[in-house]
Amino acid sequence: MEQTITLQVQRYIPEQYPEPYFQSYEVPLRKKWVILDALNYIKDEIDGTLTYRWSCRMGVCGSCGMMVNDRPALTCATFLEEYAPGPVRITPLDYFGIIRDLVVNTDDFMGKLKRAQPWLITDEAKPLSEGAYKQTPQEKAEYEQYSMCINCMLCYSACPVVGLEPDFVGPAAIALAQRYNYDSRDEGEDQRNEELTGEGGIYSCTLVGECSEVCPKAVDPAGAIQRYKATGAVEWWQSVLMPWKGKS
Amino acid sequence: MAAKKHNDPFWWTLFGAGGTLSAFLLPVHVALIGIAIPLGWLEAPGYESLRSLVEHPITRIYLFVLISLSLFHWAHRFRYTLYDGLMLKHLESYIMVFCYGGALAGTIITAILVITF
Structure with missing residues (x-):
């Protein structure tokens, strides 16, 4: 059976819940996967409502920055494996207003x-x-x-x-x-x-x-x-x- | 929108100068007077020779600059420690008077001491 890792993702859906909350997702722990791959897996396979910014997947566009275990990181340049066995906490960038889930107001x-x-x-x-x-x-x-x-x-x-x-x-x-x-x-x-x-x-x-x-x-x-x-x-x-x- | 003329560059200059000086020189003082001489690695200078060294005008100026700038380094650092560490930014004017005033008072006392010694 494939190894998995738990992502604790902060959600914020202001029109439904007034406060942010955490939701856990179990994703495959694959070699060469970065945090962004795991988020894309959640979006595609588990929960299409998860909202976050990303674009280039190669550390150039600067849009996928998030807090990974309370440390700011580009999720496209941060390997999932480094956080094994988990869980990994993904929250929006600190000190910014949150628009929805992991999307901050710039x-x-x-x-x-x-x-x-x-x-x-x-x-x-x-x-x-x-x-x-x-x-x-x-x-x-x-x-x-x-x-x-x-x-x-x-x-x-x-x-x-x-x-x-x-x-x-x-x-x-x-x-x-x-x-x-x-x-x-x-x-x-x-x-x-x-x-x-x-x-x-x-x-x-x-x-x-x-x-x-x-x-x-x-x-x-x-x-x-x-x-x-x-x-x-x-x-x-x-x-x-x-x-x-x-x-x- | 023109920002009003700020005195921060002034305080920062004293802070930077004090930090650089004390980082380089205070360890030398501590090593000599606090460690090497008490442990007997170096022969203790006698009272008379140390006194004549301190009485030399250049030593007086050296001590004044070292002590005064170190105090201003402390003042600036402590000001921001109070702002950010203890979240006291709303007491800004009192903190500035306390910190820089303290450093200024120390500077005046140092001046009196090095002149009258």
Whole structure:
């Protein structure tokens, strides 16, 4: 007989039950199955009402993030076998509102992402006739690590400050701000500093470091935030000690 | 929406400087005065020579910087420990006065001591 493992899945169906509850499912414990395969098995074979997000199954789209035994993980990149003999607890990402079952509300995160202005900002757009914005491989290497972020939001669920301070802009957004701050083609650093060195910005971070621990793309948001704190401090001292210098 | 000018970078600078200094230097002090000399690995410096070392202006400045920045490192760390650990963010202004005020008081006492010693 095939070996099985129990998945304790948090359900939330607001129109039927006001509170979330747990439902257990027994699924085959197959080698090479990831948690997402087990959820798909439940959806296809046991209970079609189970709701969750997923898309690429290969750690690129960032939509299948959930808490697996209370730790944020991409369910497509987490092997079921590691949790044998089980049971495994699957809950929605911490610190997010739940829409249904394992689907969380990302509106707040989207707003925070916007605060970080993660796009190329230039003082003046170059006319098309002048050609492309060029960049050397060295210049690209400056920010490449931070550009690997897939917006999976695992770092938000890992960060206790996100849980305690709803205004904290959070790890991924700050790492993405740095992705553009370190881009040789970008001129938006002042704008981002304005937004990120104030209330709920980089200095709310207490360097717990869990964001970098759970990041599936080795972005190291904690490192990005620390570097930003140092930049912000230099800027602050400059504005106090050399006010005539103005903004660079 | 322009965020209001914050003093956090200031406190963070003192915190960072204090953390770096104390992490590198305090273990040396502990190793020398707390372990090596009591265990007899190193010969104990006599009272007179230690006193003349501390009286040297550079030692006075060194001690002042080390003690003061370490205190500010504590203040910032403890502020956030109270916020997040004990969930006391609503007492923010009292906590800031207590932590940074404490570090400032310690700094003043240290200044008086290193000047008058």
